[in-house]
Amino acid sequence: MAELATLWIVRHGESTANVAASAAEESGSELIDVTHRDPDVPLSPTGEDQARATGRWLAELPEARRPDVAIMSPYLRAVRTAELALDGTGIPVSRDERLRDRELGILDGLTGHGVRRRYPEEATRRDRLGKFYYRPPGGESWTDVALRLRALLGDLRRDHEDRRVLLFGHDALVFLTRYLVEGLTEDELMALTRRYVIANCSVTGWSADGDGRLRPDVFNDVGHLQAQGATPTREDEVHAEPV
Template sequence: MSDRQPGKRRVVLWRHGQTAWNVENRFQGKTDIPLDDTGLQQAERAARLLAALSPTALVASPLQRAAATAQALAGVTGLPVQHDRDLVERDGGAWEGLTGKEIRERYPAEYATWQPPGGETSAQVAKRVGTALERAVDALPPTGVLVVASHGAALRLGMCHILGFPEEIWERLGGLSNCSWSVLGEMRDGGWRLVEHNAGTLPEPVMSDDSDDSSA
């Protein structure tokens, strides 16, 4: 955690829209696959919703599926898109371009531990993406809202990093659907709370007897 002053920052972690390889269940990794027509429509719909959160900064992976998703929000809000190479998807090594069935059949041992030959480990991705998220947050004012357009594995693992989850429980956090997002709210101590996960609608206030944190 940086030495920034705690505030009421929010971070919206937004997965890119659908691609042809998503439909075919192919491991994309760092391969630069574009959005398909459905993915473009998803991005436009999501952008209209996310604009209501009044984002103040927009950062994206430079891979075209994430960059095009971010551009849909830029078109609605007028925000410039900043690209960060550290937000790209997990390097899938030998798995890139293969279907899930092909991976299971050709690499059973590696599939069992979900470690692509020649690719990145989960810990490497978590640190890379988490550090990029922290860097972007540090540039936000105390009430800023950051939207990050990136990729499924990258965002899930980066989120685990900044939430401070130990690696042994990372798999308990489910993934993000195409063009869905998660929302993190800053807490009083400068840490983060998961407010919404894998959402496709705007977050609603939580009214309950649970521990209240007005800054979240």
């Protein structure tokens, strides 16, 4: 079967919605103070610094390790991360809507407390079905996102065999890329989501082994941010792990 030489996925830099969501959860608010629609949420100043630091890391990779091509989510926070990180590298980049963030439907803009207060029946249904299969009205389940990501990975393997591919996406996409590439079970994937928060501008990657199969290299790594002098967001400081 056709396989990539290397695959990386980078979560976007810290966004203004990430900052607002943390503040809302800490204050016990029901609503996250965001006025943009989800595809239009921009990076925070910290997020822009993180993206530039990711670019310095890319520029320092040896030629034999540099990505041949990059593909980004069409959401502004991912697009801007890719633009800043790829500036001056010459790496061609394109957009693919299959890398967009998970759609939350009627739960969009609500904190966990807000969901329990405003839609208690949905909170109950989610607890019964489990995080993997629960689909909020008007939104997507994790399995829905996995289906579109599976199709994208199939196209990448066909169109970029033996090449190095870099993706820019969102936290759920990082977890689900591990799920698909490594053949994880639902229980294994959910254990990862309970243990880790995917850090902004973290790098997760795989390289082909001697049998041509992708094997994990690194997961949720932010060492390049620290090495390049960027400020990791609070969640970045404790969740990076080599594989």
